[in-house]
Amino acid sequence: MHCGRFRRFGELGVGIKQLANRLSSRRIHGRLSSAHNSSLAHPKSLRPRVIFNSIRSVCCSRVVFAVDYSRDPDGPKLPDLQDFPPELIRNFCIVAHVDHGKSTLADRILEITGTIKPGSHDNQVLDRLEVERERGITVKAQTASLFYELDGKTYLLNLIDTPGHVDFNYEVARSLAACQGVVLLVDANQGVQAQTLATFYSAFEADKTIIPALNKIDLKHANPDAVAAQMKKALDIEPSEVLRISAKLGTGVPDLLRAIVHRIPPPVGNVNKPFRGLVFDSWFDKRRGVVTLVAVVDGQLKKEDKISFVSSDKVYEVKDIGLMRPDKVSAEKLYAGQVGYIMCGMKTTKEAQIGDTVSHKSSPVPPILPIRPAKQMHPEEKSKAKPAASDVVAAYIRQRRHPAWTSFFLSRRHVTNSHFGLSHFNFNVDGHNYHVLRTGCFPFLKYHCTKRPYEDLSWDNRLMRFLKILNLGLPMLAYGLAASFLIKHEERVFAGVYPEDQSQNESLRGSLDKLMLNDSSVSVTMEQSAALGQGWRLGFLGLLHMEVFLQRLEYEHGATCIATIPSVPYRAKFKFEKQIKEFRTEVLTVVNPQSIPEASVVSEFSEPWVMGTILTPSEYMGEILAICMERRAQQKNATFLDNTRVLMQFHMPLSEVIVDFFDILKSKTSGYASFDYEDAGYRPCTLVKQFPVAIQATVGGKIIAREDLKQLRKDVVAQKIYSHGGRDKGRAQKLLNRQKEGKARMRMVETFRYHTTVLLKF
Numbered sequence: 071m072h073c074g075r076f077r078r079f080g081e082l083g084v085g086i087k088q089l090a091n092r093l094s095s096r097r098i099h100g101r102l103s104s105a106h107n108s109s110l111a112h113p114k115s116l117r118p119r120v121i122f123n124s125i126r127s128v129c130c131s132r133v134v135f136a137v138d139y140s141r142d143p144d145g146p147k148l149p150d151l152q153d154f155p156p157e158l159i160r161n162f163c164i165v166a167h168v169d170h171g172k173s174t175l176a177d178r179i180l181e182i183t184g185t186i187k188p189g190s191h192d193n194q195v196l197d198r199l200e201v202e203r204e205r206g207i208t209v210k211a212q213t214a215s216l217f218y219e220l221d222g223k224t225y226l227l228n229l230i231d232t233p234g235h236v237d238f239n240y241e242v243a244r245s246l247a248a249c250q251g252v253v254l255l256v257d258a259n260q261g262v263q264a265q266t267l268a269t270f271y272s273a274f275e276a277d278k279t280i281i282p283a284l285n286k287i288d289l290k291h292a293n294p295d296a297v298a299a300q301m302k303k304a305l306d307i308e309p310s311e312v313l314r315i316s317a318k319l320g321t322g323v324p325d326l327l328r329a330i331v332h333r334i335p336p337p338v339g340n341v342n343k344p345f346r347g348l349v350f351d352s353w354f355d356k357r358r359g360v361v362t363l364v365a366v367v368d369g370q371l372k373k374e375d376k377i378s379f380v381s382s383d384k385v386y387e388v389k390d391i392g393l394m395r396p397d398k399v400s401a402e403k404l405y406a407g408q409v410g411y412i413m414c415g416m417k418t419t420k421e422a423q424i425g426d427t428v429s430h431k432s433s434p435v436p437p438i439l440p441i442r443p444a445k446q447m448h449p450e451e452k453s454k455a456k457p458a459a460s461d462v463v464a465a466y467i468r469q470r471r472h473p474a475w476t477s478f479f480l481s482r483r484h485v486t487n488s489h490f491g492l493s494h495f496n497f498n499v500d501g502h503n504y505h506v507l508r509t510g511c512f513p514f515l516k517y518h519c520t521k522r523p524y525e526d527l528s529w530d531n532r533l534m535r536f537l538k539i540l541n542l543g544l545p546m547l548a549y550g551l552a553a554s555f556l557i558k559h560e561e562r563v564f565a566g567v568y569p570e571d572q573s574q575n576e577s578l579r580g581s582l583d584k585l586m587l588n589d590s591s592v593s594v595t596m597e598q599s600a601a602l603g604q605g606w607r608l609g610f611l612g613l614l615h616m617e618v619f620l621q622r623l624e625y626e627h628g629a630t631c632i633a634t635i636p637s638v639p640y641r642a643k644f645k646f647e648k649q650i651k652e653f654r655t656e657v658l659t660v661v662n663p664q665s666i667p668e669a670s671v672v673s674e675f676s677e678p679w680v681m682g683t684i685l686t687p688s689e690y691m692g693e694i695l696a697i698c699m700e701r702r703a704q705q706k707n708a709t710f711l712d713n714t715r716v717l718m719q720f721h722m723p724l725s726e727v728i729v730d731f732f733d734i735l736k737s738k739t740s741g742y743a744s745f746d747y748e749d750a751g752y753r754p755c756t757l758v759k760q761f762p763v764a765i766q767a768t769v770g771g772k773i774i775a776r777e778d779l780k781q782l783r784k785d786v787v788a789q790k791i792y793s794h795g796g797r798d799k800g801r802a803q804k805l806l807n808r809q810k811e812g813k814a815r816m817r818m819v820e821t822f823r824y825h826t827t828v829l830l831k832f
């Protein structure tokens with residue numbers, strides 16, 4: 071390394087001595103890595119990379135010094151955050167279908183607000199994960215704080231860019247918990263898609279202000295008028311409320327920013343109350359430990375404060391706090407309504423939980439979210455089961471009966487496909503019949519409520535919210551679950567994960583813990599395999615979620631593992647009291663096929679079903695119907711959004727969806743169809759083991775009786791002879807012998823012994 075190459079630093083006013091001082095300073099963290107892992111390596115010269123007016127990395131020959139100047143005195147500065155009360159703060163996230171331009175819009179907003187310089191960054195600044203760059207999709211919600219001047223005032227905008235795929239809806243749910251409004255983005259070329267509907271309902275039922283916007287209006291085939299009409303029919307959004315922008319060119323983005331300030335309400339908080347904050351994201355920093363993102367609800371927080379979390383009794387000292395811009399920038403204090411990061415020296419990843427509440431140790435506060443541990447109900451606790459939602463409504467009517475209350479509206483959480491199909495039934499309370507209209511009522515309420523006084527009742531540790539409205543002069547009552555921001559999820563796909571070598575077990579365990587801190591939607595339980603040794607059974611929200619998680623495990627933590635074929639959870643309802651006492655439940659959820667109990671002790675097996683929503687051009691309806699029918703689907707309805715697009719909904723088993731349904735759907739529709747699904751409960755099914763089961767009776771280790779329970783066999787005689795009126799015994803015997811030979815060939819691969827290393831080599 072020649073010293074002459076360092077003279078290039080003079081062009082930026084940084085010399086060797088200054089660089090050495092900054093690298094040795096405790097406030098600066100340097101990292102030495104191989105140039106083969108960096109695109110900055112250049113064999114002939116030393117080239118400093120300048121981003122946001124600060125040196126980020128310096129490359130010389132085969133060595134790269136990556137320097138973090140986010141906390142350097144010469145680095146980016148923050149204004150006094152005390153000057154930003156809740157009235158000057160707007161917290162919002164961007165939601166949309168896959169590839170409708172969320173990350174591109176985030177880039178333009180960052181540029182217009184001066185957070186980043188145009189042309190000084192790659193596309194999709196907030197997509198920082200390697201797997202996101204490789205796949206071209208957002209898989210992790212990212213946060214950035216912006217300062218925006220409007221009408222002589224400076225506002226603090228907290229932006230969250232969210233994923234669009236259905237497998238990452240948990241990221242959207244936890245982002246909504248920290249926001250007061252959303253920007254609903256729709257492609258002006260593709261129109262309303264399946265995930266557009268899902269994100270719209272998630273935001274609307276969480277009582278968030280929605281700003282609809284049509285993106286990509288600069289495309290040649292864009293048709294914003296037709297798409298606005300689709301949004302009116304599908305989402306009940308008036309075309310006059312829809313903004314028209316081009317995130318790529320920046321057209322209309324300033325108008326969108328003004329709408330964010332004017333339409334989205336500020337956070338409700340009081341800086342004089344005791345401090346409390348909501349943890350909505352966390353990750354593991356190799357140098358500084360656990361980093362948590364917190365939405366400050368009340369009070370203020372400063373460095374060296376003593377804090378504690380509701381879920382644990384441990385006390386921590388705040389080491390550092392600040393904002394994400396989009397890198398970490400240190401601040402002195404955080405105030406009510408603001409969103410920032412906290413570093414408090416957490417040692418293990420289990421100490422930070424999404425949805426937890428943080429407060430000062432001296433001023434404990436109740437939890438913001440009613441987080442409850444998931445557990446199975448013991449049969450003896452059945453008498454303490456929660457009341458039905460209808461019972462709570464009946465109690466409400468008895469207390470506040472009004473003769474003019476003749477209609478109820480159930481939210482979409484209770485009625486599947488409520489927005490596109492209407493149904494009526496009678497609801498009887500104390501001999502009085504009430505007419506109930508099942509529909510997606512909340513878009514209706516938004517435009518027809520003159521007043522929205524809330525009355526909350528407790529139900530299942532949540533709040534049930536009642537709204538008294540006036541429509542056409544007649545008072546009616548609407549009810550639904552309150553927007554309590556419960557960040558909850560249910561795993562749909564399970565797979566076994568094992569280390570390639572059992573000596574790597576502890577290393578893989580640590581990597582899983584660190585990654586699950588950043589993706590808390592994954593569940594984990596220990597399991598043992600005779601072939602692969604000790605491992606874990608992981609639960610994911612979908613097949614893509616599983617693939618991305620395992621890819622991140624390798625890219626970010628260098629952990630390689632063996633993953634088994636994914637499966638869906640099944641439920642087994644026991645017949646006898648013996649099994650109920652043994653498993654402490656009447657209905658057992660099975661996620662590992664090897665753990666399925668014997669059919670002789672089970673009265674009923676059930677499998678998960680989903681409600682699938684498909685948006686497609688109308689010319690593909692026949693092919694889509696054939697695909698779905700082959701997979702045991704049951705069609706619910708089909709609604710035409712316009713002359714060329716139709717929305718189809720099906721009930722189908724989840725096991726038929728997770729493998730290759732989406733790929734086949736895209737292939738049959740030339741990529742024009744979009745698919746989304748949501749849980750639709752469990753339905754009875756028939757599970758059959760394919761190999762004989764030996765039933766033996768032993769006395770003192772000696773077998774005195776044995777009976778083989780054989781697998782299900784196709785009746786080839788009835789199918790090929792008797793169905794055609796034939797009675798040839800010779801032909802029947804020939805078919806049976808041929809079937810027997812086939813079964814013998816199958817048994818050759820039924821059971822064999824091998825060493826674990828042999829399987830690992832494969």
